[in-house]
Amino acid sequence: MAFDIEMIKKVYDNLDAKVNAARKVVNKPLTLTEKILYAHLWDGQASTAFERGKSYVDFAPDRVAMQDATAQMALLQFMQAGRPQVAVPSTVHCDHLIQAKEGASKDLATANTQNKEVYDFLASVSNKYGIGFWKPGAGIIHQVVLENYAFPGGMMIGTDSHTVNAGGLGMVAIGVGGADACDVMAGLPWELKFPKLIGVKVTGKLSGWTSAKDVILKVAGILTVKGGTGAIVEYFGEGANSLSCTGKGTICNMGAEIGATTSIFGYDVKMADYLRGTGRADVAELADKVAVHLTGDEEVYANPSAYFDQVIEINLSELEPHINGPFTPDLAWPLSKFAAAVKEAGWPAKLEVGLIGSCTNSSYEDISRAASIAQQAVDKNLVAKAEFTITPGSEQVRYTVDRDGYLDIFGKMGGVVLANACGPCIGQWARHGAEKQEKNSIITSFNRNFAKRADGNPNTHSFVASPEIVTAFAIAGDLTFNPVTDTLTNEKGEQVRLDEPQGIELPIKGFAVEDAGYQAPAEDGSKVQVLVSETSDRLQLLAPFAAWEGTDVTGLKLLIKAKGKCTTDHISMAGPWLKFRGHLDNISNNMLIGAINFFNEKADSVKNQLTGEYGAVPATQRAYKAAGIGSIVVGDENYGEGSSREHAAMEPRHLGVRAILVKSFARIHETNLKKQGMLALTFANPADYDKIQEDDTIDIIGLTSFAANSPLTVVLNHKDGSKDEIKVNHTYNDQQIEWFKAGGALNIIRASVK
Numbered sequence: 001m002a003f004d005i006e007m008i009k010k011v012y013d014n015l016d017a018k019v020n021a022a023r024k025v026v027n028k029p030l031t032l033t034e035k036i037l038y039a040h041l042w043d044g045q046a047s048t049a050f051e052r053g054k055s056y057v058d059f060a061p062d063r064v065a066m067q068d069a070t071a072q073m074a075l076l077q078f079m080q081a082g083r084p085q086v087a088v089p090s091t092v093h094c095d096h097l098i099q100a101k102e103g104a105s106k107d108l109a110t111a112n113t114q115n116k117e118v119y120d121f122l123a124s125v126s127n128k129y130g131i132g133f134w135k136p137g138a139g140i141i142h143q144v145v146l147e148n149y150a151f152p153g154g155m156m157i158g159t160d161s162h163t164v165n166a167g168g169l170g171m172v173a174i175g176v177g178g179a180d181a182c183d184v185m186a187g188l189p190w191e192l193k194f195p196k197l198i199g200v201k202v203t204g205k206l207s208g209w210t211s212a213k214d215v216i217l218k219v220a221g222i223l224t225v226k227g228g229t230g231a232i233v234e235y236f237g238e239g240a241n242s243l244s245c246t247g248k249g250t251i252c253n254m255g256a257e258i259g260a261t262t263s264i265f266g267y268d269v270k271m272a273d274y275l276r277g278t279g280r281a282d283v284a285e286l287a288d289k290v291a292v293h294l295t296g297d298e299e300v301y302a303n304p305s306a307y308f309d310q311v312i313e314i315n316l317s318e319l320e321p322h323i324n325g326p327f328t329p330d331l332a333w334p335l336s337k338f339a340a341a342v343k344e345a346g347w348p349a350k351l352e353v354g355l356i357g358s359c360t361n362s363s364y365e366d367i368s369r370a371a372s373i374a375q376q377a378v379d380k381n382l383v384a385k386a387e388f389t390i391t392p393g394s395e396q397v398r399y400t401v402d403r404d405g406y407l408d409i410f411g412k413m414g415g416v417v418l419a420n421a422c423g424p425c426i427g428q429w430a431r432h433g434a435e436k437q438e439k440n441s442i443i444t445s446f447n448r449n450f451a452k453r454a455d456g457n458p459n460t461h462s463f464v465a466s467p468e469i470v471t472a473f474a475i476a477g478d479l480t481f482n483p484v485t486d487t488l489t490n491e492k493g494e495q496v497r498l499d500e501p502q503g504i505e506l507p508i509k510g511f512a513v514e515d516a517g518y519q520a521p522a523e524d525g526s527k528v529q530v531l532v533s534e535t536s537d538r539l540q541l542l543a544p545f546a547a548w549e550g551t552d553v554t555g556l557k558l559l560i561k562a563k564g565k566c567t568t569d570h571i572s573m574a575g576p577w578l579k580f581r582g583h584l585d586n587i588s589n590n591m592l593i594g595a596i597n598f599f600n601e602k603a604d605s606v607k608n609q610l611t612g613e614y615g616a617v618p619a620t621q622r623a624y625k626a627a628g629i630g631s632i633v634v635g636d637e638n639y640g641e642g643s644s645r646e647h648a649a650m651e652p653r654h655l656g657v658r659a660i661l662v663k664s665f666a667r668i669h670e671t672n673l674k675k676q677g678m679l680a681l682t683f684a685n686p687a688d689y690d691k692i693q694e695d696d697t698i699d700i701i702g703l704t705s706f707a708a709n710s711p712l713t714v715v716l717n718h719k720d721g722s723k724d725e726i727k728v729n730h731t732y733n734d735q736q737i738e739w740f741k742a743g744g745a746l747n748i749i750r751a752s753v754k
């Protein structure tokens, strides 16, 4: 079930009929996104045009991909669904749990020992249920998916925000929570609010230091971290067609940083080349035959503002390299303005580390372009002033770039090759000195740069750029260096300049690999034993959550009123906690420990209304739970942005929080809350956030007549005896209301299997 050419054939065989049916329904020329979405409607969907940003629609994705951290909970949930095999081709990728410390081979050996029980669980559960298993060291999920599974016109969901990377190969690929993955693997439809469409018209051609990464760094600056929310971003135009397939992947990958549901490019020669280059000439041949359906209609691209909700234009010929950050990926600086920004803001100009690779930028082209800069350092007697690390995206890329001499070049420059895994990108970086929490700067070719993400130090100013810019900066060791205009002093005291990077899109001798790290599942898994130890502190079988009690929910204590940014990292912190991903009770000890309490501006310090004492958030919540009292979490804008982890929804559910009330939600997190049977509510009037007081006891009224599009009422009972009554909105549809009533979607799935 892991790779299935028959499945791709079926998708393409039906494409003509489905796109033509959609044409009649929509009654105007179609964008690529619409073609793919309409071609993947769940059977029996109404044949009416869906309203963008409003209609909830059931889809039938073709594939599921899971990374090891999120797969644990997804598969623990899938086991509860009672099915013998996954319903669609699915894969698990062991990439997130490998700590980056001493280099690839040592780190991999350590991970294999430290995570043995998790890997054994994932390997055995994959083997049993027909899931392809990619071992630790095989690579980062999104690179492996791009190389092996993504196909133009397909639809995939994945338990990771950067699943969207596969849009580079023309796929509608969307990051979801483990609960959604569980549904699709169980053969159920997957629901999505029909997205708005943002068109990005790309003209011109890249040259010099500018790369595909700079397209998305620029777009992030325009749209900001919220600008893509609820939208699919479709890139088109002759400039788009000129970008390499992996470059397109980079752009789509970082679409997650603007909150986009996903991003996509239409099928073109570059994609066909990549499919052939990665051993999938058969897929390219099939795609060629239906190419007209794998891109938007001509009329759409000729007059995009008539068909997209928003249109942005990017001229590659004028685009400068960008550096985004610190602390947020949408603070976009053109290279020519960056040095002044560093000086003016007082960010540490001395660069400590440059890190290239990650799922965003670890293609053959990326590595070859960065290596062309590294080679110059060697040739021109420059010694890299900052540390430098390389994280290859897959074993196939690593093996090939090693064969072609690039790793050797990085080694000569003083670079350290890390394992083919997420490592430093996800807080799994055992960086020496990070515990001192010194103010310092790093630059990466990754995608996210929230505080503490890479090394746990809140004072690490993390910037994001292309691999070639990162490499140049690592050589200079100075953030105020501009490789286009400035010179560097070499070992001989000479002034030397770095020439523009040169790269190769696909290896001339082809990709090669000895052991890609793939393990196929058993044909018949019925006898396979899933390995979960009862005494494990990392894995715990799930018990069903309780159903709704059938009344309004009253007497809730305010657990925390979170101030400002509250990402899923704040709600369920990564780093060392990743270890407990498969153990709900243990990982719940990180619940909301990163959120800032509005009332005292501190993290992990809230008032326990039963004692009046301040304490840690999880401990306070456990005290409410022990006393049989529910609670509520209040938050600000875009609550739950960031990674797709459903733990951020399961932990509050497990510990007895009943509702999350915020100014606005990030999409995936809102859905995750609904799946777990939580109430995800938004202030009808965002200013009502100010009415929430620290000692409030809160009632949620209207649940006995809970209905789609009908607001609920929240009563704030203040300590002084006064009350405020406010309206709160929700986006639950009829089915999601059933999830709430049943105590979670899984309870409904199990009932339907029996």
Ligand code: SF4
Residues within 6 Å of the ligand: 095, 096, 140, 141, 142, 160, 162, 358, 359, 360, 421, 422, 425, 426, 446, 447, 448
């Ligand atoms: S963004 Fe970082 S942590 Fe996430 S998949 Fe990519 S490399 Fe891994």
